[in-house]
Amino acid sequence: MVGFLETVILKSVKERGGPVFRLNSVGELEKLRAEISEKRDTGKPCITTCLGTGCHAYASYDVYDALAEEIDARGLKEKIELRGTGCHGFCEQGPIVVIFPSEICYCRVQPEDAADILAALMEDKVVDRLLYEDPVSGQKYEREDEIPFYKNQNRLILGQNRLIDPQNIEDYFAQGGYKALAKALTDMTPEDVLAEVKKANLRGRGGGGFPAGVKWETTRQAPEKEKYVVVNADEGDPGAYMDRSLLEGNPHLVLEGLILGAYAIGAAEGFVYVRQEYPLAVDNLSRAVEQAQGYGLLGDNILGSGFNFRVRIKRGAGAFVSGESSALVSAIEGQVGEPRPKHINTAISGLWGKPTNLNNVETWANVPFIIERGADWFNGIGNEGNKGTKIFSLVGKVNNTGLVEVPMGIPLRKIIEDIGGGIPQGKKFKAVQTGGPSGGCIPEQHLDTPVDFDRLQELGSMMGSGGMIVMDENNCMVDVAKYFMNFLKDESCGKCTSCREGTKRMYEILEAITKGEGRAGDIELLEELAWVTEKTSLCALGQTAANPVLSTLRYFREEYEAHINEKRCPAKVCKALIRYTIDPEKCDGCGRCQRNCPEEAISGELKSPLVIDTDRCSRCGICLEVCRRDAVVVE
Amino acid sequence: MEVKEIDQVMEKYGSDPADILGILMDIQEKERYLPRETLDYLSKKLDLPMTKLYRMATFYEALSLKPLGRHQIHVCMGTACHVRGAARILDKLESQLSIKAGEVTPDLNFGLKTVNCVGACALGPVVQVDGEYHGNMSALKVERMLKKYSGSENKEAE
Numbered sequence: 001m002v003g004f005l006e007t008v009i010l011k012s013v014k015e016r017g018g019p020v021f022r023l024n025s026v027g028e029l030e031k032l033r034a035e036i037s038e039k040r041d042t043g044k045p046c047i048t049t050c051l052g053t054g055c056h057a058y059a060s061y062d063v064y065d066a067l068a069e070e071i072d073a074r075g076l077k078e079k080i081e082l083r084g085t086g087c088h089g090f091c092e093q094g095p096i097v098v099i100f101p102s103e104i105c106y107c108r109v110q111p112e113d114a115a116d117i118l119a120a121l122m123e124d125k126v127v128d129r130l131l132y133e134d135p136v137s138g139q140k141y142e143r144e145d146e147i148p149f150y151k152n153q154n155r156l157i158l159g160q161n162r163l164i165d166p167q168n169i170e171d172y173f174a175q176g177g178y179k180a181l182a183k184a185l186t187d188m189t190p191e192d193v194l195a196e197v198k199k200a201n202l203r204g205r206g207g208g209g210f211p212a213g214v215k216w217e218t219t220r221q222a223p224e225k226e227k228y229v230v231v232n233a234d235e236g237d238p239g240a241y242m243d244r245s246l247l248e249g250n251p252h253l254v255l256e257g258l259i260l261g262a263y264a265i266g267a268a269e270g271f272v273y274v275r276q277e278y279p280l281a282v283d284n285l286s287r288a289v290e291q292a293q294g295y296g297l298l299g300d301n302i303l304g305s306g307f308n309f310r311v312r313i314k315r316g317a318g319a320f321v322s323g324e325s326s327a328l329v330s331a332i333e334g335q336v337g338e339p340r341p342k343h344i345n346t347a348i349s350g351l352w353g354k355p356t357n358l359n360n361v362e363t364w365a366n367v368p369f370i371i372e373r374g375a376d377w378f379n380g381i382g383n384e385g386n387k388g389t390k391i392f393s394l395v396g397k398v399n400n401t402g403l404v405e406v407p408m409g410i411p412l413r414k415i416i417e418d419i420g421g422g423i424p425q426g427k428k429f430k431a432v433q434t435g436g437p438s439g440g441c442i443p444e445q446h447l448d449t450p451v452d453f454d455r456l457q458e459l460g461s462m463m464g465s466g467g468m469i470v471m472d473e474n475n476c477m478v479d480v481a482k483y484f485m486n487f488l489k490d491e492s493c494g495k496c497t498s499c500r501e502g503t504k505r506m507y508e509i510l511e512a513i514t515k516g517e518g519r520a521g522d523i524e525l526l527e528e529l530a531w532v533t534e535k536t537s538l539c540a541l542g543q544t545a546a547n548p549v550l551s552t553l554r555y556f557r558e559e560y561e562a563h564i565n566e567k568r569c570p571a572k573v574c575k576a577l578i579r580y581t582i583d584p585e586k587c588d589g590c591g592r593c594q595r596n597c598p599e600e601a602i603s604g605e606l607k608s609p610l611v612i613d614t615d616r617c618s619r620c621g622i623c624l625e626v627c628r629r630d631a632v633v634v635e
Numbered sequence: 636m637e638v639k640e641i642d643q644v645m646e647k648y649g650s651d652p653a654d655i656l657g658i659l660m661d662i663q664e665k666e667r668y669l670p671r672e673t674l675d676y677l678s679k680k681l682d683l684p685m686t687k688l689y690r691m692a693t694f695y696e697a698l699s700l701k702p703l704g705r706h707q708i709h710v711c712m713g714t715a716c717h718v719r720g721a722a723r724i725l726d727k728l729e730s731q732l733s734i735k736a737g738e739v740t741p742d743l744n745f746g747l748k749t750v751n752c753v754g755a756c757a758l759g760p761v762v763q764v765d766g767e768y769h770g771n772m773s774a775l776k777v778e779r780m781l782k783k784y785s786g787s788e789n790k791e792a793e
Contacts, residue, residue: 053754053755053768054755054757054758054770056768057755057758057761057768057769057770058758058770091755091757091758092757094757235754236751236752237752238712238713238714238715238717238751238752239713239714239715239752239756240752240754240756241752241754241755241756244754276660276697277750277752277753277754278754279766314654314656314657315656315657315660316656316695317656317659317660317695317696317697317698318695318696318697318750319694319695319696320751331656332653333653334651334652334653334654334655334656336687336690336691336694337694337695338694393715393756393757395714395715395756395757395759396714396715396718396719396759397718397719401715401756401757402757433714436714467714467715467756469714469715469718470718471718475718480717480718483714483717484714487712487751490751491751493694596775598727598730618726620723620726620727620774621720621723621774622723622727622774622775625773625774625775626775
């Protein structure tokens with residue numbers, strides 16, 4: 001057994017970092033850290049390339065390889081370090097390359113740029129064309145932290161991502177990794193750790209915002225001796241991917257938080273439940289667990305303290321409802337991941353009937369910071385009742401899409417306008433959707449609301465796991481409500497009739513409305529169904545299923561009415577209520593739309609204005625996409 | 636799948652019935668579906684009722700009782716992709732492949748599925764083919780993307 005483990009560890013660590021040996025005390029950990037720092041403190045430049053999923057999709061691995069080749073070709077292998085890191089967060093501008101120590105940031109880098117980057121680095125210059133350019137002011141920025149997207153953030157949890165090769169534990173050590181664990185194991189009792197987390201008022205980042213310390217205490221005090229801790233990495237909210245970025249980019253941070261939690265709660269075993277859609281997260285986390293085991297940071301007698309703790313990774317298989325705590329417990333046990341009645345909370349009766357503490361990835365990632373720097377420091381960030389930072393995935397119709405980390409309580413407007421850079425193509429902001437399918441849409445007039453757990457709920461939405469989807473004037477709010485209801489009816493496990501049938505009926509009504517078949521009384525019926533589904537469903541999926549409908553009704557009722565009464569879609573989205581035509585004044589008959597129309601619905605002589613046959617047109621929108629003269633009109 | 640291979644998968648998980656989901660997923664990855672005979676065998680070996688295996692297979696999106704395509708296309712229907720026009724991409728794929736979401740082309744080359752979010756929201760609309768991401772998709776880019784995968788299939792055949 002040991003032999004097998006050792007070969008695995010040696011294999012992985014040989015690739016990056018030095019030899020692995022068991023650390024038997026905190027002193028040995030600090031000695032190792034000092035050695036790593038000394039080895040690295042040579043002032044030699046380090047080129048980092050983001051290999052997170054976003055940049056990866058833009059072929060950042062090719063950029064990494066090109067940089068490696070270029071370094072090799074110039075014989076600079078000893079003089080320049082090259083590092084592949086996790087997600088930097090500015091996914092819109094990927095692939096991102098940052099050079100340390102100058103922190104010069106290059107955006108949208110292509111493999112062909114490698115030579116210029118190296119040449120500039122050797123001459124202490126910058127490659128001007130690869131710098132970030134503000135789309136509005138046209139100003140260019142050299143350093144990463146000067147770019148408005150980053151400047152207005154407080155990247156406490158995500159900040160290390162850009163410095164760390166997630167597959168190399170030495171990088172995490174160099175950033176002070178496992179210092180909090182060392183501190184807890186030497187200077188703090190489990191009660192102290194628990195008290196610190198309680199004092200920090202850390203609220204669960206997965207959705208509900210329940211105080212983590214209180215939950216920990218419940219599990220700790222439960223009578224059963226055997227207890228479990230679980231990382232909920234079944235990030236299922238569409239539009240949110242911060243947990244993915246953390247697990248992929250800095251897995252040891254999450255692990256360290258989990259070990260601290262296990263120490264405080266008195267658990268000897270932990271699980272990480274990761275959704276299968278995140279293969280890189282599973283890989284990096286598995287490697288991190290192996291490395292931590294190799295160094296004795298997991299297993300028996302951790303750092304010579306007498307504390308034992310093991311971690312196992314379980315993969316999910318694509319079921320949104322399995323992210324609910326009792327469902328996740330079932331899934332780990334090997335049952336179908338459906339929610340159970342929670343007369344007794346999972347904190348008291350979870351995995352195999354034992355007390356089980358579940359927190360989401362981001363919550364766990366906060367713990368090492370709280371323990372290392374103290375609850376008082378943590379309480380200095382955020383607003384009343386909402387301490388610390390929150391990571392949002394700012395996506396949709398916004399210029400700077402990516403992961404954003406801000407202190408809780410800053411206004412929504414600051415996130416969307418200052419960090420997000422506003423709406424593309426000068427379009428008008430319409431709403432921002434937060435909280436995933438359980439959340440709601442917040443309109444313009446509430447943009448100055450501070451973002452925290454409580455205020456978002458007052459607006460009829462919620463924090464959820466931090467998805468923030470920006471919508472502009474071209475998004476139809478009835479269509480958005482229909483979209484979420486479609487999602488929820490598919491993901492409802494079907495156990496409760498009210499949820500199974502309620503989501504289905506609401507979807508049918510919404511679909512009829514978007515088809516122009518809405519009738520008077522539909523809105524009232526929706527409200528009634530929403531009430532019943534909310535009141536009579538077992539788990540949060542059903543209890544909050546109506547939120548997307550209710551919040552859009554609350555702020556955009558006139559849009560529903562236009563669909564029902566005037567058979568009109570004001571945002572020009574709902575296919576049955578729109579038609580495509582060509583403006584003969586603008587059309588020069590180039591034929592691009594005609595060649596690309598899948599329905600062959602466009603006719604006319606080339607070089608003279610073309611015509612769309614509305615009966616044949618499937619409203620796919622390709623003509624609109626390809627027209628260079630804006631001649632295609634939607635009415 | 637040969638009995639020996641199934642045994643290997645089970646051994647990887649210590650033949651623990653609690654790890655049945657992991658076992659099923661490994662088989663799904665290898666076979667592109669869960670063959671009836673394999674489920675029969677697992678049911679006997681792990682002493683799990685067949686009904687439970689079917690329940691798992693039909694509950695989880697990643698599991699399938701019918702073979703998936705050699706190239707499995709996942710169209711992300713997450714919110715970020717939706718507001719940027721994912722429905723149009725799906726329409727185009729459906730018309731291009733002449734199948735509906737959830738189906739497989741008759742030659743089994745392409746399977747088409749929608750997924751609720753692949754977590755690459757900044758790139759929306761996103762299509763994932765065999766685990767590879769194609770970001771900022773447009774209906775126009777669909778054809779080119781499909782060609783790439785049809786091409787690789789031909790090469791393999793040579």
